[in-house]
Amino acid sequence: MAMMTYLDAARAALAEEMRRDPTVWAVGEDLGRGGVFSQYRGLVEEFGPERISDAPISEAAILGAAVGAAMMGTRPVVEMRFSDFALCAVDELVNQAAKARYMFGGQTRVPLVVREPMGMWRSSAAQHSQSLEAWYAHIPGLVVVCPSTPADNKALLKAAIRSDDPVVYLEHKHLWPLEGEVPDGDHVLPFGQAAIVTPGSDLTIVSWSAQVHVCADAVATLARQGVKAELIDLRTLWPWDKETVLASAARTGRLLIVHEAVQAGGFGAEIAATAAEHITARIRRLGAPRAPIGYAPPLEDAVRVQAPAIVAAALGLVNGRQLG
Amino acid sequence: MAQPADTKKRGKARAPATKNAGLGGNQPGLTKDELLRGYRDMLLIRRFEEKAGQLYGMGLIGGFCHLYIGQEAVVVGMQMALGEGDQVITSYRDHGHMLATGMEARGVMAELTGRAGGYSHGKGGSMHMFSKEKNFFGGHGIVGAQVSLGTGLAFSNRYRGNDRVCVTYFGDGAANQGQVFESFNLASLMKLPCIYVIENNKYGMGTSVDRATASRDLSLNGAPWGMPGVQVDGMDVEAMHAAALAAVAHCRAGLGPYLLEVQTYRYRGHSMSDPGRYRSREEVQNMRSTRDCIEGARHKLESLGIEEAQFREIDDSVKRIVQDAADFAQTSPEPDVSELWTDILLEG
Ligand SMILES: Cc1ncc(C[n+]2csc(CCOP(=O)(O)OP(=O)(O)O)c2C)c(N)n1
Ligand SMILES: [Mg+2]
Numbered sequence: 001m002a003m004m005t006y007l008d009a010a011r012a013a014l015a016e017e018m019r020r021d022p023t024v025w026a027v028g029e030d031l032g033r034g035g036v037f038s039q040y041r042g043l044v045e046e047f048g049p050e051r052i053s054d055a056p057i058s059e060a061a062i063l064g065a066a067v068g069a070a071m072m073g074t075r076p077v078v079e080m081r082f083s084d085f086a087l088c089a090v091d092e093l094v095n096q097a098a099k100a101r102y103m104f105g106g107q108t109r110v111p112l113v114v115r116e117p118m119g120m121w122r123s124s125a126a127q128h129s130q131s132l133e134a135w136y137a138h139i140p141g142l143v144v145v146c147p148s149t150p151a152d153n154k155a156l157l158k159a160a161i162r163s164d165d166p167v168v169y170l171e172h173k174h175l176w177p178l179e180g181e182v183p184d185g186d187h188v189l190p191f192g193q194a195a196i197v198t199p200g201s202d203l204t205i206v207s208w209s210a211q212v213h214v215c216a217d218a219v220a221t222l223a224r225q226g227v228k229a230e231l232i233d234l235r236t237l238w239p240w241d242k243e244t245v246l247a248s249a250a251r252t253g254r255l256l257i258v259h260e261a262v263q264a265g266g267f268g269a270e271i272a273a274t275a276a277e278h279i280t281a282r283i284r285r286l287g288a289p290r291a292p293i294g295y296a297p298p299l300e301d302a303v304r305v306q307a308p309a310i311v312a313a314a315l316g317l318v319n320g321r322q323l324g
Numbered sequence: 325m326a327q328p329a330d331t332k333k334r335g336k337a338r339a340p341a342t343k344n345a346g347l348g349g350n351q352p353g354l355t356k357d358e359l360l361r362g363y364r365d366m367l368l369i370r371r372f373e374e375k376a377g378q379l380y381g382m383g384l385i386g387g388f389c390h391l392y393i394g395q396e397a398v399v400v401g402m403q404m405a406l407g408e409g410d411q412v413i414t415s416y417r418d419h420g421h422m423l424a425t426g427m428e429a430r431g432v433m434a435e436l437t438g439r440a441g442g443y444s445h446g447k448g449g450s451m452h453m454f455s456k457e458k459n460f461f462g463g464h465g466i467v468g469a470q471v472s473l474g475t476g477l478a479f480s481n482r483y484r485g486n487d488r489v490c491v492t493y494f495g496d497g498a499a500n501q502g503q504v505f506e507s508f509n510l511a512s513l514m515k516l517p518c519i520y521v522i523e524n525n526k527y528g529m530g531t532s533v534d535r536a537t538a539s540r541d542l543s544l545n546g547a548p549w550g551m552p553g554v555q556v557d558g559m560d561v562e563a564m565h566a567a568a569l570a571a572v573a574h575c576r577a578g579l580g581p582y583l584l585e586v587q588t589y590r591y592r593g594h595s596m597s598d599p600g601r602y603r604s605r606e607e608v609q610n611m612r613s614t615r616d617c618i619e620g621a622r623h624k625l626e627s628l629g630i631e632e633a634q635f636r637e638i639d640d641s642v643k644r645i646v647q648d649a650a651d652f653a654q655t656s657p658e659p660d661v662s663e664l665w666t667d668i669l670l671e672g
Contacts, residue, residue, distance in 0.1 A: 033530045033602065056500040056536040057467050057528055085466065088501070123387030123438070125449045127465035291664050295387060295449030296438030302664045 001183060007039055007176040009150035013157035014040075014077060016186070018047055021075065024161055025051040027062055028079025028115075036081050037117065037176055063089035063114065067097045067166075070112040075161060083116035083170060084127050097166040098141030112166040113157075118146075119210055119260055120304065121173035125295040131209070131261035131288075136168040137237045137270070143167040143191055144237040148212040150180040152235055155189035162188065172210040192239035196248070200230035203254035203317050204281075206245055206271060208234040211260045211305065218310035227318055237267055242274060250279040254317040256286065258310055263287025282320070286313050353562045354404070356628045362404060362561045363621040364638050366396035369420040370618060371646045372429055373592075376419065376436055376450075379650065380596045385436045388465075389450045392420035394591040397617035398523055399424035401564025402491060405572045409486070413461040413474040414493035416451035417523075417590075421493065425458040429649035434656045441656030445663055467528075468501030470494060471520070475507040478518035478581070489517040489575040497528020499542055508581070512549035515580035519571045520546070522583070523558070525590045530602035543585035551581050558588035559615040562624075589615065 004012065018024045025047075026040065032054045034041035044052040055062045059080065066076035080086035086093070097110045120129045136144045145160055145167060147153040153171060160167040197212065198219050207215045212233045219229045230248050234240055249255035255275050257268035268285040275283055288303045354362060373391045380389050392399075395417075403424040406412075414421045422432050427443065435442025436450050443453040451465040461477060464470040474492025481488040498504065499522050511518045522542050526533055539545065543553035552574065556567040564586065571582040589611045593600045600608075622635065 029528075030530055036529070054531065054535065056531075057497045058500045058502060060502050088466065088468075123449065125387060125452060125465070126447075127451070128388065289664065291668055292447075294447045294659070294664065295435075295444075295452070296446030296659050297386070298658050298661055299447060299664055302661045 001181045003179055004150045004154075004182045005176065006147075006150045006153050006171070006178045006180070007037060009154035009182050010157050010171065011039055011041065011043070012182075013154040014161070015043060015046065017158055017161040018043075018051060021161075023073060024075045024077065025053060026077040026079060027053040027055050027066060029055055029057055029081060031079060035079060037173070039176075040079070059085055059088035060092055063092040064096065066112055067092055067100070067110055070097075070110045070166075071100065071108045073111075075111045075113075077113045077115060077161060080114060080116045082128050082173075083118040083132055084130050086114065086116045093142070093166070093168070094139050098139050101165065102141060109164045110166045111164045113160045113163070113169050114166065115169045115171065117173045118170045119172040119174055120293060120300065123295055123297065123300065124293075126292040129293040131259070133168075133170055133209075133237055134261060134265060134267040134270075137267050141166065142238065144170070145191070145235070146170045146172075146209040146237055147235060148172070148175065148209050148233050150178060151182045151187075152189065152195070154182050155187045156235065158186070158188045159191060163191070170209065174210045178213075189235070191236045192241050194235055194241035194244045195233040196244070197231040197233050198229065200228035200252070202228045202252060203256060203314055204230045204232060204245070204248040204252045205256045205258060205310070205314065206232045206234060207258045208237065209260065211258055214305065214307055215258050215310055217307040218314065221307060221311050222314055225315075227314065229314060240271070245271060246275060246279050249275055249281045253281050255281045255283045256310070256313055256317055257284075258286045258305055260305060261287055262290050264290045282317050284313055284317055286310060354565055356625070356630075358404065359562070359621060359625055359628070360630065360638075362397075362400050362565070363618065363625060364642065365400045365403070365424060366561065366618050366621065367638060368429070368642045368645060369396045369400070369423050371642050372423060372433070372649065373419060375646050375650050376433065377592070377596070379433075379437065379653070384654065385450070386438070387449055388416065389436065389596045390417040390594065391592045391596075392417055392590070394611065394616075395523060395525060395558065395588045396420055397561040397564050398521070398558045398586050398588050399493075401561045402521065402568040404565050405568035406489070406491065409459060409488045411459045411461055411474075411477045411481075411488065411490040412493070413470045413477060413490065414463070415467065415470060415495060415498065416463065416465045417495070418451065418453060418463045422453060422455070422458075422460055422463075425455065425460045427453075427455045427458050427460060429645050430652040433649035433653035437653040437656075438658065439653060439656035440659045440663075441652060446659040447663065468494060468498040468503055471498070471501070472503045472507045474520075475511050475516060475518055478511060478516040479514065481517050482514070487517075487576045489519055489572055491519045491521060493521045493523055495528055496522060496524040496526065496533045496542065497531065497536060499545060500537060505545070508546045508551055508583075509549050511581040512546070512551050515578060517575035517578070518581040519568075519575055520581060520583045522585045523588055524585055525588045527590070527594070527602065529594045529598070532602065541585070543583060545585075546581065546583040551583050553583035553585060556584050556586045558586035559611075559617050559620065561617055561621055
């Protein structure tokens with residue numbers, strides 16, 4: 001075990017995979033300088049500019065070229081720096097990368113990782129703050145990953161790089177400096193395996209990405225009030241670990257899904273609907289209001305799902321009050 | 325600014341009448357009064373940006389903040405060639421453009437501090453402001469996004485049959501986005517009155533233009549579509565103004581779009597969090613001490629007989645505006661949380 005930041009864990013994962021497999025390479029804007037968040041620090045020195053490749057500001061061409069290179073059997077890791085910018089390349093991802101394997105009858109695969117740092121990050125306003133994971137989860141052919149801890153960021157990025165299908169890899173910008181224990185060695189997590197962060201018997205809370213940590217605060221508050229919440233970190237949105245979530249919710253009889261993204265049409269809706277179809281439980285979702293993210297701190301805070309709201313929703317479920 | 329030799333051969337795409345615009349040829353300069361006005365406008369932007377940098381350092385401005393220091397002559401020279409009703413659209417590096425269009429320093433600074441008195445009521449911040457009154461169409465945070473939007477603003481001018489033009493600014497880095505070339509074709513095909521201004525400040529974040537762009541002459545970027553393009557010395561407000569006049573005349577005459585590649589330089593980092601390791605201190609210092617647009621205008625004005633007292637007067641008036649803006653930006657209240665639900669498509 002080593003203490004590592006979320007950022008360095010991903011950096012280590014990429015470096016280890018590049019050492020292990022000469023077909024792995026990375027491309028994006030400003031990678032040679034270490035990337036905008038310094039997630040690529042030191043890598044060009046080790047691997048050279050052919051493999052840590054700087055690109056002009058041309059997201060569509062970067063991603064499209066990576067799809068082509070992936071079809072030829074190399075494993076590009078594409079850096080989009082903010083998930084908002086990746087929208088400039090959505091055709092290449094959704095119409096090309098996600099469809100190729102199926103549409104061409106299995107003759108080609110697209111082993112591509114698209115890194116898209118997501119989420120709210122100090123006053124970044126409407127075009128640099130979005131959480132769009134549900135969009136990608138909606139697209140057949142894409143794997144969607146949302147790691148919340150340094151250990152997961154290392155193990156899941158390795159899994160993403162080894163995946164033979166395209167992966168949308170959503171790191172949360174707010175988590176870059178988060179420190180945590182990371183297992184030594186070549187630790188790789190399978191997709192679709194949730195983590196039970198805190199076991200509990202009174203209700204099940206499901207979350208992912210940075211929101212897991214806010215939920216953990218809420219769970220601690222609930223514990224002080226005698227409510228034992230089970231907190232599940234989904235880790236990957238597609239595939240998602242239905243078994244773990246449904247088993248937990250069936251046991252506790254109460255399911256609360258919490259995400260930073262806009263609540264309407266969010267991935268919470270998919271989980272809630274699936275639970276409603278398969279088990280008997282009281283279900284509630286919490287997400288952001290359907291409003292763009294404002295710059296001024298009071299407006300930014302107003303769209304955050306904060307611990308008191310989670311506690312209130314959890315208590316509402318546990319006490320069986322009428323849900324508003 | 326010298327042109328690479330090979331551009332001469334391909335010069336056909338350029339409008340013959342403006343071939344030398346801004347290249348230090350025998351352009352008619354600004355009158356003394358005009359130059360004085362330009363000097364004052366550039367100084368206002370410079371002092372405003374310095375103040376914004378201070379407020380950022382004090383923690384009163386958050387998030388992204390991209391200063392325009394060094395590039396002032398570009399927007400000021402251009403604006404002096406525009407008329408009532410012409411549109412302007414640009415990227416996130418937008419403070420200078422807004423002040424040049426006559427938007428109030430107060431409203432811009434208060435948006436930087438995220439206050440209700442800001443142009444976007446605190447919703448947008450540094451990168452996202454707008455003024456319907458001044459025909460300023462934003463403030464866009466996605467690199468290149470404003471270029472097709474500006475093309476559409478120009479379309480509406482033609483559609484309505486007026487003779488207004490749209491100035492669409494973007495950076496050397498943004499010049500590599502696909503929609504820029506798509507827009508060039510569209511605007512050329514439809515003969516839209518759009519002036520595309522590439523503000524080539526040599527860097528897109530930490531990537532120098534020669535590392536990001538295979539072309540060595542961005543003024544030729546519209547050539548395949550027959551769009552005239554010229555390189556302009558953007559550190560010289562008079563050169564900028566002369567080039568802008570030619571571009572405006574071309575567009576107003578219904579001859580289609582026009583491209584200006586403006587050679588300029590930003591003195592500060594890309595944004596407030598840029599340590600600037602990709603260029604040397606000497607490079608920046610050299611530009612500041614030999615090419616500064618404000619110093620240049622001042623020398624010219626001195627040679628035209630403007631006295632120290634007059635400069636001091638301008639200085640003082642600019643300082644007052646900036647100080648007033650800074651005060652307002654700190655006393656204007658934060659937006660009420662109910663703002664969250666205004667100007668939204670539908671509540672819910
Ligand atoms: C689509 C997109 N890609 C990347 C970015 C990140 N980014 C912001 S500014 C910038 C550099 C742009 O450089 P340039 O166009 O030269 O403008 P300058 O900042 O020099 O004024 C980059 C890469 C972004 N905001 N949007
Ligand atoms: Mg630039």
